[in-house]
Amino acid sequence: MALIAIRKRSLLATTFVLAPERYDPRRELDAGSVEIVPLGEIVKTVRKTIQPSEHVGLSLILDTSDAREGIVIARKSPTTEIGSTKKITEPGDVIISRLRPYLRQIAYVDDAIPNATHSTITCSTEFYVLRSPNRESIAFLVPFLLAHQVQRVLAASQEGGHHPRFDEQTLVTLPVPKALLSCRKEVSDGVARSVCEYRASEARIDQLIFKAEAALTE
Numbered sequence: 001m002a003l004i005a006i007r008k009r010s011l012l013a014t015t016f017v018l019a020p021e022r023y024d025p026r027r028e029l030d031a032g033s034v035e036i037v038p039l040g041e042i043v044k045t046v047r048k049t050i051q052p053s054e055h056v057g058l059s060l061i062l063d064t065s066d067a068r069e070g071i072v073i074a075r076k077s078p079t080t081e082i083g084s085t086k087k088i089t090e091p092g093d094v095i096i097s098r099l100r101p102y103l104r105q106i107a108y109v110d111d112a113i114p115n116a117t118h119s120t121i122t123c124s125t126e127f128y129v130l131r132s133p134n135r136e137s138i139a140f141l142v143p144f145l146l147a148h149q150v151q152r153v154l155a156a157s158q159e160g161g162h163h164p165r166f167d168e169q170t171l172v173t174l175p176v177p178k179a180l181l182s183c184r185k186e187v188s189d190g191v192a193r194s195v196c197e198y199r200a201s202e203a204r205i206d207q208l209i210f211k212a213e214a215a216l217t218e
Contacts, residue, residue: 064124073107139188154171
């Protein structure tokens with residue numbers, strides 16, 4: 001079924017964008033009568049980057065494939081060199097890839113990522129880095145961003161054929177229900193516990209691998 005959206009010239013995007021997908025009505029999440037707060041009023045987007053020429057010390061680099069379904073799944077070693085510009089992230093942040101949103105490359109950056117100790121955590125510039133403006137956890141945004149209603153908006157908002165991306169404005173204008181905000185601590189704690197359990201599972205698997213390797217050398 002084809003969708004038709006009619007816009008006056010005065011309502012076209014800045015720089016007179018004529019790409020049809022820019023005006024897809026599915027780009028807007030209809031919250032109905034639910035009270036909402038725009039995402040951009042809850043978090044700040046971090047744009048701080050580091051250039052290869054500025055890099056000093058160890059860096060654990062998160063690529064888009066290292067974030068999935070709310071968890072950083074990276075299993076890599078830190079490096080003393082970075083090959084391109086990276087964004088700087090830190091524990092407590094939420095990262096979401098703007099590239100191919102259907103891959104659900106969203107993660108809560110926890111403080112127990114393997115091999116991240118004594119390293120700066122950097123990530124691909126394809127990530128938007130969301131950070132709390134105060135000490136309150138924003139981990140509750142992980143299930144919100146993974147919700148199918150939000151995922152539909154991100155999918156409809158992607159532009160470009162070979163490397164489809166959605167823009168920052170789409171992200172920061174997402175309507176967060178006040179009902180979710182009222183239980184943000186409970187949800188954030190749940191996300192943090194889930195990530196902790198994932199790390200514990202990783203450690204148990206590592207122990208079993210070590211046991212298998214030891215058996216092979218007997």
